[in-house]
Amino acid sequence: MSDTTVERTPRPSGDGPSGAALVNLADYREAAREILPAEVFDYLEGGAADEHTVRWNQQTYRQLALLPRVLTGHASVDTGCSVFDTALDSPILLAPAASHRLFHPDGEAATARGAAEAGALMTVSTFSSQTVEEIGAAAGGPWWFQLYVQRDRGLTAELVRRARAASARALAVTVDTPVTGLRERDLRNGFALPSHGSPANLPHAPGTSAHGAIHDPRIDPAVDWSDLAALGEVSGLPVLAKGILRAEDAKRAAEAGIGVWISNHGGRNLDTAASTLSALPAIAERVAGRVPVIIDGGVRRGTDVVKALALGADAVAVGRPYIWGLAVDGAGGVRDVIRGLRRETEVAMALVGAATLDDLTPDLVTAAR
Ligand SMILES: Cc1cc2nc3c(=O)[nH]c(=O)nc-3n(C[C@H](O)[C@H](O)[C@H](O)COP(=O)(O)O)c2cc1C
Numbered sequence: 001m002s003d004t005t006v007e008r009t010p011r012p013s014g015d016g017p018s019g020a021a022l023v024n025l026a027d028y029r030e031a032a033r034e035i036l037p038a039e040v041f042d043y044l045e046g047g048a049a050d051e052h053t054v055r056w057n058q059q060t061y062r063q064l065a066l067l068p069r070v071l072t073g074h075a076s077v078d079t080g081c082s083v084f085d086t087a088l089d090s091p092i093l094l095a096p097a098a099s100h101r102l103f104h105p106d107g108e109a110a111t112a113r114g115a116a117e118a119g120a121l122m123t124v125s126t127f128s129s130q131t132v133e134e135i136g137a138a139a140g141g142p143w144w145f146q147l148y149v150q151r152d153r154g155l156t157a158e159l160v161r162r163a164r165a166a167s168a169r170a171l172a173v174t175v176d177t178p179v180t181g182l183r184e185r186d187l188r189n190g191f192a193l194p195s196h197g198s199p200a201n202l203p204h205a206p207g208t209s210a211h212g213a214i215h216d217p218r219i220d221p222a223v224d225w226s227d228l229a230a231l232g233e234v235s236g237l238p239v240l241a242k243g244i245l246r247a248e249d250a251k252r253a254a255e256a257g258i259g260v261w262i263s264n265h266g267g268r269n270l271d272t273a274a275s276t277l278s279a280l281p282a283i284a285e286r287v288a289g290r291v292p293v294i295i296d297g298g299v300r301r302g303t304d305v306v307k308a309l310a311l312g313a314d315a316v317a318v319g320r321p322y323i324w325g326l327a328v329d330g331a332g333g334v335r336d337v338i339r340g341l342r343r344e345t346e347v348a349m350a351l352v353g354a355a356t357l358d359d360l361t362p363d364l365v366t367a368a369r
Pocket residue numbers: 043044045057095096097098125126127146174242263264265266267268296297298299317318319320321
């Protein structure tokens with residue numbers, strides 16, 4: 001026997017249920033698929049109708065290639081940034097997702113701990129399965145509150161007041177969901193939220209079946225620009241509009257000091273809505289640095305993060321990937337997914353010759369052929 005010791009490359013993260021190392025986000029997805037009940041995995045994974053937009057979100061990143069700069073003399077990589085005056089270690093955020101207790105018994109509190117351990121900002125859904133007070137107490141770092149404006153505006157004001165008191169730093173108001181999309185996997189599975197996944201911040205709402213009528217009985221479909229401005233005034237918090245795809249809407253938001261969160265809800269609402277990355281360049285041009293631009297949808301690799309920032313986003317957000325981590329290993333899984341994506345981003349930055357996020361410029365990106 002040889003006495004040569006082969007040093008193992010340190011694993012970026014843990015092992016999956018079948019014992020295989022979890023090296024990238026796709027590995028976490030497969031591990032989550034093994035762990036979760038099929039209808040819960042379908043709720044997480046699925047999109048509206050034929051799921052074209054779900055696929056386009058990822059494919060658009062593959063259609064772009066990188067043109068690395070060499071001999072830049074950089075010896076380090078720094079992913080630090082600041083969004084609405086909050087200093088962040090990295091430009092990777094957690095997008096809001098409803099009902100974390102569907103995916104792990106420790107729910108949003110575990111996600112908040114994992115995000116803090118990875119130095120990442122979490123966005124807490126209106127439809128969280130633990131209260132904003134519980135999540136705020138568990139959060140060791142900054143977090144934002146995602147608001148679905150409720151038909152009951154008194155309840156909306158109360159939600160905002162509670163989120164602020166629990167130390168939310170900004171409101172991301174979702175503007176792409178006047179109705180929820182027709183998610184055919186859920187319809188086929190007859191999927192309805194079990195009670196442990198029900199919204200903890202809200203009083204029990206009558207008739208919350210997602211697919212009985214086109215409108216959700218809670219979400220106000222008639223929100224307009226004046227509502228967003230009023231939310232900013234009443235809360236005293238920065239406001240972002242989550243779900244922007246059109247440059248003219250982004251310009252209007254920027255003029256009002258409202259942050260732009262480019263999203264198509266992960267393809268879960270309007271199928272065949274444009275991919276988010278395809279919408280980014282025109283939006284970045286019209287916003288022109290006046291307000292933060294966040295983008296989500298289909299970010300699965302550090303090279304995706306680099307492309308989005310090169311094309312003008314200030315930060316990216318991920319949805320499904322950190323839920324895969326949560327399902328696999330609670331807080332530790334969330335931490336490892338976000339750390340892994342950050343590590344990939346740092347490696348990609350070093351390889352394109354970028355020392356800081358400011359070095360990520362549009363000339364680094366070209367069409368893939
Ligand atoms: C299971 C699940 C629940 C979601 N719940 C919400 C929500 O409560 N509010 C919201 O604004 N967006 C919600 N989203 C959309 C995400 O915030 C985000 O826009 C999307 O997941 C990004 O795409 P990605 O999953 O490809 O990263 C949800 C997404 C998923 C997958």
